[in-house]
Amino acid sequence: MTDAEIEDIEIRLFFEAMALRHGYDFRNYARASMKRRVLALAQSQGCRELSALIPRLLHDQDFLAQALAHLSVPVTEMFRDPQVFLALRRDVLPVLDSFPRISVWQPGCATGEEPYSLAILLKEEGLLHKAQIYATDINDVALAKAEEGIYPARHLAAFSQNYQQAGGKAALANYFHTAYNFSKIDDEIRERIVFAHHNLVADGVFCEVNLVLCRNVLIYFDRSLQNRVLSLFHDCLVRGGYLCLGNRESLQFTDFADRFRVIDRGNRIFKKREAVQ
Amino acid sequence: MTAATRFRAVAVGCSAGGLEALRQLLAPLPREFPLPVVVVAHMAPDGGSLLAELLESVCRLSVAEAEEKAKALPGHVYVAPPGYHLLVEEDETFSLSVDEKVCNVRPSIDVLFQSAADTWGCGLIGVVLTGANSDGTAGLRAIRQMGGYCLVQDPTQAFADTMPRSAIDAGLADCVLPLAALAGQLMALAPPQPRRGGR
Numbered sequence: 370m371t372d373a374e375i376e377d378i379e380i381r382l383f384f385e386a387m388a389l390r391h392g393y394d395f396r397n398y399a400r401a402s403m404k405r406r407v408l409a410l411a412q413s414q415g416c417r418e419l420s421a422l423i424p425r426l427l428h429d430q431d432f433l434a435q436a437l438a439h440l441s442v443p444v445t446e447m448f449r450d451p452q453v454f455l456a457l458r459r460d461v462l463p464v465l466d467s468f469p470r471i472s473v474w475q476p477g478c479a480t481g482e483e484p485y486s487l488a489i490l491l492k493e494e495g496l497l498h499k500a501q502i503y504a505t506d507i508n509d510v511a512l513a514k515a516e517e518g519i520y521p522a523r524h525l526a527a528f529s530q531n532y533q534q535a536g537g538k539a540a541l542a543n544y545f546h547t548a549y550n551f552s553k554i555d556d557e558i559r560e561r562i563v564f565a566h567h568n569l570v571a572d573g574v575f576c577e578v579n580l581v582l583c584r585n586v587l588i589y590f591d592r593s594l595q596n597r598v599l600s601l602f603h604d605c606l607v608r609g610g611y612l613c614l615g616n617r618e619s620l621q622f623t624d625f626a627d628r629f630r631v632i633d634r635g636n637r638i639f640k641k642r643e644a645v646q
Numbered sequence: 647m648t649a650a651t652r653f654r655a656v657a658v659g660c661s662a663g664g665l666e667a668l669r670q671l672l673a674p675l676p677r678e679f680p681l682p683v684v685v686v687a688h689m690a691p692d693g694g695s696l697l698a699e700l701l702e703s704v705c706r707l708s709v710a711e712a713e714e715k716a717k718a719l720p721g722h723v724y725v726a727p728p729g730y731h732l733l734v735e736e737d738e739t740f741s742l743s744v745d746e747k748v749c750n751v752r753p754s755i756d757v758l759f760q761s762a763a764d765t766w767g768c769g770l771i772g773v774v775l776t777g778a779n780s781d782g783t784a785g786l787r788a789i790r791q792m793g794g795y796c797l798v799q800d801p802t803q804a805f806a807d808t809m810p811r812s813a814i815d816a817g818l819a820d821c822v823l824p825l826a827a828l829a830g831q832l833m834a835l836a837p838p839q840p841r842r843g844g845r
């Protein structure tokens with residue numbers, strides 16, 4: 370057996386141990402990225418062999434948090450793919466305005482940049498006062514940062530460019546209080562967002578929403594897990610509710626291709642179809 | 647296993663000056679070229695989405711952005727979408743990720759090469775072209791470790807020599823050729839019959 374084949378076994382055993390010991394099931398994640406992450410975790414722990422991670426996982430209570438932080442990488446930015454936020458602003462929010470209350474679920478919210486972007490959008494379109502955003506993730510370290518809403522001030526420059534391209538109506542800095550190289554999001558924006566731990570692999574639907582914004586999470590899942598998660602989204606959306614996925618994610622070849630209507634192909638915006646008899 | 651049937655895929659990486667290099671590498675390949683060709687090119691964030699179209703217009707092979715879960719098929723060129731790492735899974739399908747940049751870039755050549763080496767092992771040809779950083783070197787090392795073949799553009803004639811030079815200095819090049827000769831080398835290495843592409 371080659372070293373590569375042995376390493377493959379070690380990775381399988383590691384994820385098996387993670388699922389059995391801690392209930393976090395990464396076995397249906399796309400393999401190639403997960404392999405990189407496990408290798409990075411092993412390196413950070415000074416383990417020469419991946420299998421050396423397994424006893425840590427089983428017996429060292431404190432290790433889980435570190436492992437999860439390595440396995441769920443919360444890379445994000447504000448108004449990532451600005452044209453998507455422009456399309457939401459132009460085509461989706463005016464329709465949502467007809468509802469007395471607007472609920473949004475934002476799974477895979479990472480460190481919060483995306484839900485804050487959406488809240489700013491809602492604010493500028495005059496909808497924030499009747500909106501509630503549920504922002505969820507499995508990475509508790511990221512969630513804690515999201516909840517704080519404090520970012521390095523230098524990031525705002527790059528985010529500002531996105532914001533302008535997303536049709537921003539003011540200056541992004543207006544929504545932050547900056548001091549000592551850090552920028553904190555305004556309370557009015559933050560108060561509309563509830564951050565919570567939710568695992569798309571294991572947990573169920575917890576609310577009814579008008580919009581699910583879930584970007585760059587499904588690309589990490591295999592087809593069966595994508596179908597599970599899409600069924601959650603379908604169940605939690607109201608009739609005619611919207612689904613917005615990442616720029617390179619699609620419903621094609623999933624079980625849900627004909628349960629949603631394509632609203633904007635390029636920006637991956639879909640609308641739940643009325644039930645057919 | 648004879649040399650002629652050994653190879654199953656080609657992975658290409660380039661950076662500064664890459665568009666012209668890719669044109670010269672890919673345009674001569676015949677429509678029935680029997681291997682999938684997977685490309686990571688560092689591009690300006692806004693220029694990247696045009697890459698597939700530009701190449702498609704000069705190639706006989708069909709060129710498209712790689713889509714997640716699509717299978718790598720012979721006779722097709724797949725380009726990493728701008729802003730996403732492109733990886734190859736065990737079953738020869740693609741996956742995408744927005745994980746951290748590697749070598750300061752996303753997509754990263756190393757990320758593609760390392761995952762492609764896991765999948766295709768000694769059946770992989772890795773090609774490093776012009777570029778102004780050293781992305782690709784770690785990837786070639788993985789390809790080499792799995793028994794694959796490493797082809798590097800001659801740095802003395804490259805638009806930017808850092809990337810090919812880094813690969814050569816690391817002792818990873820099986821073959822160093824000027825740009826104009828690389829396509830011919832790929833055709834010489836490729837198996838003579840078109841491979842059956844499962845779907």
Ligand SMILES: C[S@@+](CC[C@H](N)C(=O)[O-])C[C@H]1O[C@@H](n2cnc3c(N)ncnc32)[C@H](O)[C@@H]1O
Nearest residue numbers: 441443445477479506507508568569570584585
């Ligand atoms: C690449 S980030 C996407 C961030 C943001 N949506 C964006 O597009 O900028 C992926 C996020 O998905 C989260 N994630 C991964 N698996 C998850 C799961 N099973 N349930 C909930 N969130 C998950 C990760 O922790 C990470 O924060």
